[in-house]
Amino acid sequence: MPFLLRLLTASCLVLAALIQGPAYAGMTIEIVGGAANRIPVAIAPFLPTGASGDDIAEIVEADLRRSGLFNLVDSSGLGKSGEAEIVDHGQWRARGADALVVGQVSRAADGRLDIRFRLYDVVRKVQLIGFSYLVPPGMSRAIGHKIADAVHEKLIGEPGNYSGRVAYILKRDGRYELQVADADGFNNFTVARSPEPIISPVWSPNGAKIAYVSFEQKKPIVYVQTLADGKRKVVANFRGSNYSPAWSPDGRKLAIALSKDDIAQIYLIDADGGAAQRLSKGGSLDTEPVFSPDGKWLYFTSDRGGSPQIYRMSVDGGEAKRLSFDGNYNVSPAVSPDGKYLAYIRRVGGSFHVAVQELESGQTQVLTDTHFDESPSFAPNSRSILYATLVNGRGVLATVSVDGRIKQRLTLSGDLREPAWAP
C-alpha cells in the first residue's frame, strides 16, 4: 500500500530529525465517511509553538477531524491568539468557523507543563469553557486528548472518545502480539508475544488487566494479565477448551465458555480463577457470553434454535430469550456501555457484517459494507463500534458509528484482529 508506506517513512524520518521526537504512531487511522452536518471549528496553534515535543493543537485537530463530526477550519496566517489576548471573533467567523479553540503551554518552575485553553463560540462571541492543567512534561498528548474530549462534549453534547485506549492482536512475521495503543493509534506497546495465536482480549472494568485466550500450550487457555507489571495468571485450564472470557461489571467474575462437560457451555469463575459454576443447561453450543452494563444479564450466542443466534439470560442462569431473528447466522454480541444497543455479526449471503439492534425497540440495521467483519466492541461513549475486517486479504480494524454514517479504517503493518476498546 504505497500511501501507508510513504506515511510510515515520513514518520520515521521526522523521528530521526528531532532530538526529542514526537510519539511514534504505530497505527494509522483514516476517515472513510463523515457526518452530513459537521460543526466548523478552528484550532489556533497553541503558544508558544514548539514548546513541547507534541503539538497540542495538532493533536486536538487530528482527534476532532477523525471523529467525522467536525470540519477543521484552516487556522494559518491569522496571527497566534494566546489565551490571554482578546480574540477577534470576526476574522474567525470570516473563515467559516463557528467555534474556536485557543490555548497556550508554559513551563512551571518545577518543570511541569501549564496547559490552558479556551473554547469560544465565535458567532455569539462568548467563551464556552476554559480549563487548565498542570502536569509532568510527558503528558502533553494525554492533555491534548482531554481537550478534544472537552471541546467535543461542549459542542456535540455527548462525551468524546479521544482519551481512550484499544487492545488488539497484531499478527506479523509468524508471531502474535497483544498490543495496547491510544485511541488515535499512537503509543502502541506490546503486552504479550507468542509464536502461537492469542485471541479474545478483554479489558477489566478498571482497565488495569486484560484477560485473553492463548494457544501457547497447544490448546485454548484463559489468562489474566496485569498491565502495569506484566504478571499473569492462568484462570481457566480445564480439560478441553477454555475460551471467550468476559468480565462482570464489578470486575470480580469472568464468564467463559468451556468444553469440559459438553462441547461448549457457559460458566462463571472468579476473576482470579477457581471452580467453575455452570450456567448453561446443555444440549446446544452456548458461547461468547458478555455481561449487560448493570451486571444482571448475559448476552450470548447459542445454536439451541438450530442456527447460531443471540440470546439473553439472567446471570443466575435460567430461561434465555432469543434476540436475533434475521437470517441463520448471528454471533458475537457486544452491548453498549449505556445499555441501549446490541452489536453483533450477521452473515448475509457469504458476507459477514456488523449489525446493531436498539434493544428497547428491537429495530436492527446492518451498518457495514465490509465483508469479513468480526469481533465488534463498543466505544466508551456508546456512539461507535470498533471491529476487525479484511481489506484486500489483510486484517485491519475499522470503526462505524451506530447510525452507520461515520467510518474509520485503522491499519498497521501486519494483520490486525480482535480489537477491544478499553472501558
Add this chain to the structure above:
Amino acid sequence: MNKANLISLLIAGLLLSGCAELKALTGTDNAPIEERGTVASAGTGTPAATAPAPAAQGSASASSIPAEPAQVVETHALPAPGSTEAQAMADSPMSPVGLRAIVGVPPEQAALLRDPANILSKRVVYFDFDSDAIREEFRGLIEAHAGFLKGNGAARIILQGHTDERGSRDYNLALGQRRGESVKQALSLMGVQNEQIETVSLGEEKPVQEGHDEAAWQRNRRAEIHYLGE
C-alpha cells in the same frame, strides 16, 4: 516504556480523573480558567527531569524502534518453579512438555504410528461446510486408531478440531470442538476409553492452508489426531 514511567502515568491518570476543585465560569473573554487537574511530578522518586515521556516510544535517543517495555510477556519463557503457570502445566493431564517417546506405547508399536505405509500414520479427518459428520471415507482411519488405542491402553491422544476462517473466531472454537468431539464419539463407540482422549479446539487459528477460497477452506475444516509424546 519502563515500569517507573508507567506507574507515574497511571498515578497521573488517576489524579487527573479525580478533578481538583472547579472555579466558577463567567463566560466572558476574561473568565477565569477552571483548574482541571494538577499532577505532582516525581511523586515516587522518579527523576522528572530525565524521565522520557512515559507513553512515548521514541524517548531521547531518537530511535524510531519502539523501546521494549519491561513487562512484555513472552509466552515461551519457562514459568518460574512454583508459579501458577508451572502448576497449571503440571496439573494439565495432557501436558506433553519434554517427552520424546510416545506416551504409553512400546517402540515397536510406536513405529506403526510413524510408518507412512500404515494407515495409522494418517491423522486427519476432513469435514464438509457447517458439518461435523464423519464422512464414509474416514471410517477406516478411525477404526485403525480405535484398534491401536484399545491395544495400547496407556496411550493418550489429543483430538484437535479446526474450522475454516469464515465467521466468528469464538464461535469457530465451539464448532472446532464439535468436530473433535465427533471423532471422539466415533472412537468411543468402537470401545476406546474416555480417559485416553482429550478434545481441544483450535478454531480457525491454525489453518494448514492460507487462502480465502474453498480450496483452502476445505483443507482447514478438519480434526487431527495427535499422540501424546510425539
